[in-house]
Structure formats: structure tokens, C-alpha cells
Amino acid sequence: MFELDLRSRAPIYEQLVDKIKELIINNVLKPDEQLPTVRVLASELTINPNTIQKAYRELEYRGYVYSVPGKGNFVRATVPDNNAARLQTLEREVLKNVSEMLYLGMSPHDITTLIQRSLSEDKGGKVHD
């Protein structure tokens, strides 16, 4: 289903959370679709099952996934609203990128246009119909 970068410094469970989140946000994993079972994913990726369990719990806590006892984990349809920490990180990344763009000679006007274009093209993953 996906690959993890085992050479990366990021903890495996964090990588798992990010990967699955990405798949959900980009609508590759559809609402109410079942995630692979812990057992299957563990032997597919050669990763400790407890690590996968932990990633699933984290995704549930953050509101991306819901679990049905005895059945497994499923993609939640609605977007979670408690994102303060993640938004802060993203904000920092945007600022970092903007300052690099300025340094490399992109004009403030071009940057504004770029952001406006991306805003008008992307509906923020909210329209799934």
C-alpha cells in the first residue's frame, strides 16, 4: 500500500501517521474505507505491530479515523477541528518558504499571486462530492 523511509530519522509511528493522513487528505483513502489490519500492515512493512496500533490510535485521537471494535479502523468523513499544533508548524513552514523565495529573488507580488492561485484552485479538501 505504501512504503516507509526506514532510513529517515523520524519515528516510524510518526511517519505512519503522516502517510495515512496524506492519503486521507488527498482522498486516496475514501471516507468509511477500512484501513489495512494491524497484522497485515505489520508483516507487509516488517514493522512492530504495536507501533502500527499506536499510529492508528493517534489517528483516531486526531480525528482522521474511527475504530469499530472487532472490525478494524475506518476513515472518518469529516475534517477534524482541533489542529492548533499542526497549523502552527505549517505556518512556520510557509514563512520559511516565503523568506527563501524572497531571498532567491521572487517578487512579493508574485508570491501573493501564487498563494491566491493556490487558494482558488484548492478547495481545501472540503468538497468531496
Next chain:
Amino acid sequence: MIEAARVSKQFHEIEALHDVSLSVHKGSIYGLVGSNGAGKTTLLKLLAGIYQPDSGQLMIDSESVFENNAIKARTAFIPDNLYFFPNYTIQDMANFYGLIYPKWNKERYLKLQDVFNIDVKRRVKTLSKGMQRQYALWMGLAMMPDVMILDEPIDGLDPVMRHKVKNLIIQDVADRDMTAIISSHNLRDLEDICDYIGILHQGKMLIQKDLDDLKADVHKIQVAFAGEIPPTLLQDIQALHQEQRGSVLILIVRGAHNEIIRRMQSYHPAILDILPLTLEEIFIHEMGDNGYEIKNVLY
């Protein structure tokens, strides 16, 4: 559940283990790492019920392990020095284990032959060192153990075989809720499969922690300033380790990720990067704290 409570073991004047405790939950994979001569093998042999502790207790599922046949029947121990009967072939050894281990699974044994791909008519003695390790794991997995105690099982295997072995262990943990304790110097491999890590040094347990907590707890920071490094920064941050390379300062800092970012941002650095540490780096820094440092030797 595997438990060691305040275990000490002495061999003549040498104290191999001093007051070591550990507990491993069912279905967990515990990675035991440590410097050479730290007591890893002694601890594993105690857990396998081969040695008797001088003091303290060793239990598997609340039963003492020493000379306990019922526990040993569902424990597979693979030592670093393998033993097999002279002139026995793999098939002979399999027949022997089949008689001794009540849960021996012949089907599994035959199925695993495809994985390991070693001729069962070969005498174990004539196998190469790496193949003998594979043979030992093969037998161990066919015993369908509830607990596997593995002393450096993947060290000395080729990369393909290492992956296969890790995968087989993971499958047994996922399918049958097997518990495993693995010692290794190959920290990269342990990092993938273990969820709990214990670091042993000179007979004492330095730390044991959930691997992710261990990694979330220590960070490597690369920071650079447009001007001078603010003098209060180093006092404020309390780095475990610091190093200056040109204008870049490298710090190893304990603490939560967000808190560190917040504190560092207040000094307005020009560049700030926070990296999680690898298990190898954690190992090296913890050892450094305990006087076991890397010193570059120059002649």
C-alpha cells in the same frame, strides 16, 4: 509477561549483573542493547532459565523460570554460541526437537524450509556460521514458542536473510501474540522492529523505555545566528552535548519538541532545524553520560 526483578549475578569476582529489573509485555518486542561485556548474554541466559540468579527473581507469566520445564517448553532460546549434536543432520535435529517440544509444528517446519532453503540432509556441523544461525531460527520458529529469547539473532546474516528473519518474528508477534527479547549491536535493525528498548552498561540497566518515547525525548538541534550566539542561550537550554562547527551550533537537548522550538525561537535564530535522534545516536550519548565515550584516537 516477562519480568526480572532486582536480579544480580556474579561469576567469581566479576559482577556480571547488578540489581537489574525489566518487564516485557505480552506481544511486545524488547530490544536489549549495551556495550561489549555489559551483561546482555548473562541476562538472556537468566531469562531462559539457564543460569540461577544470586539474588532477585525471574518470571515468565508469574512463574519462576529456573528449572521450570513447563515454561521452557514454550520458550525458544537462541544463544550466541549454538549447540547441536555432532553428526546430526537438520532433519535429525528436527526429529529430536519434535520429541521434546510439545507445540512442535511439523507443517511449519516444512513450510519454513522454503524460506531458509537449506537441504535438511546436511549435517548442521558442515553449515556455515550464518547458515547455522538460520537453522537455529528455523527450529525456534517451528517450536511455536510463546516467548523467544534471541541473543544477536540477526548479526552475521546477509541483508536479505536479515529482512526475512525480522519479518518472520514480526508475523509471529502479530499473529500469535508472541513475545520476543532480542539483543543486538545492530541498532538500525532493532529500531525497525522493537517497541521497547533497554540499554545495559557494566551490569546495570541505564534506561529502558518505549522506543518512540525515547526518541521523542531527545532532539538534535542545528542552530545558527546572524550575529553572535546569544550568551544566555547555552545556560537556558542546558544541552546534553554541544558542538560548534563554524557558525553553526549543534546541541543535543532533552525535552518536548514544541517546547524546544518555542524556547529557541525566542532567540531569533537565522536557521533552526530540529532532528529526531537515531537509536544509535541516543545510545552513544547515553553511554557518553556514563563515561563510555567515543574518543577519536590519533597516532
